[in-house]
Amino acid sequence: MKVLVTGAGGQLGLELMELMPARGYKVIGLTREELDISDAEAVEGSLRKHRPGLVINAAAYTNVDSCEEETGLAYRVNTLGPRNLAQYGERLGCELLHVSTNYVFDGSSSRPYEPFDLPNPISAYGRTKLAGEEYVKCLSSRFYIVRTAGVYGMGRNFVRTMLRLAGERDTLKVKDDEFISPTYARDLAGGMIRVIESGMYGIYHITNAGFCSWYEFAREIFKLSGREVEVLPVPASEYPLPAARPANGVLSSLGSPELRHWREGLADYLERIGAASAGP
Structure with a gap:
């Protein structure tokens, strides 16, 4: 099958292009350009x-805070972009795999969000992504x-930010009241291929298994990379952001x-980028 990948220069797109x-x-x-x-x-x-025969839409405007200020741009990319791909793809007989986000939910659930739970986005990013869906x-x-x-993955992300900050500071404050399932882009790409090969259309939630707070994620990054950094847990309210x-961002x-479990994916990623600890 011939597959066209949009956003091929992004973290997920790069993995799809390889796998x-x-x-x-x-x-x-x-690529975006x-x-x-x-x-x-x-x-x-x-x-x-x-x-x-298939279009994979891995293109998106993902800067969550900038989406609040540039809502028009977010709408064009995250909403009208999927519309264009769906409309013209349908005319030409293409299948479409569209990548979306946990931000379509408001995070108030006491359990992980299932595919057919009612979305209720609380940010411009989430609203534009839901409209694209x-x-x-x-x-x-x-x-x-x-x-x-x-x-x-292979680009700007939380893991690389933490590693960079570890070289600049002795102490970091990280949110401990927001929960996610950190997802290695390579594992995500593999899961998407499994969906495609199933031929079963619909809505899927694909993340690495398990979940943690951003604080726990940061601690694991430093543990596996052998970095000596003090990480302090703080509430999200201590660092107010535009969006x-x-x-609860767990799917x-x-x-x-x-x-596989998110810790396994993280260990492989750190080894891949040369940031894994060599041990004691």
């Missing part, structure tokens, strides 16, 4: 040119929606491919 050819797919990757998915004419032109469901007859959370975050894998 999918090994599974026998012919993959065409388009090569295809602006908010441009309907450009989307139509790319789909007509490449004629993929709705366009995909309305305009495409053959779609997969994959929600994920806390993704890190609200869901306190249930009900009906979805299950991935």
Whole structure:
């Protein structure tokens, strides 16, 4: 099958571009510079040119706080972009896999969110991503929606930020009242391929197994990388940001491919980037 990946230069896109050819797919990757998915004419032109059997939309405007200030841009990329891909993909007979987020939920649940729990986003990022999901469901007859959370990979992310700060400070304060399942982009890509190969359309939640607070995540990063840093737990209220975050950002894998525990994924990632501890 020929697959077109949008956002091919991002953390997830890079992993898909590496893993999918090994599974026998012919993959065409388009970066943000090569295809602006908010441009309907450009989307139509790319789909007509490449004629993929499947489009994977890994493109998004993911700066959560900037989305509050640049809501128009967030809407164009996160909402109209999926609309364009769904509309023209449907006309040309393409399947569509759209990557979404745990931010479509408000975080008030006492349990992990299941795929058909009622969304209620509390930020511009979450609202625009949810609207993108709705366009995909309305305009495409053959779609997969994959929600994920806390993704890190070969690019800017929380893990790399913590490692950088460890070289600059002796003490760090990290939120301990927001919970997620940290997800290694390589594992996420593998889970997405499993969804595609199942041929079962629908909504999926794919993250690494288990969950933790951002504080616990930071402690594990420093433990596995051998960094000596004091990490202090603080409430999110101590660091107010433009965009609200869901306190419970944990997604249930009900009906979805299950991935390995987040600690295993993190250990492999740190080894891959050369940041793993060599031991005592």
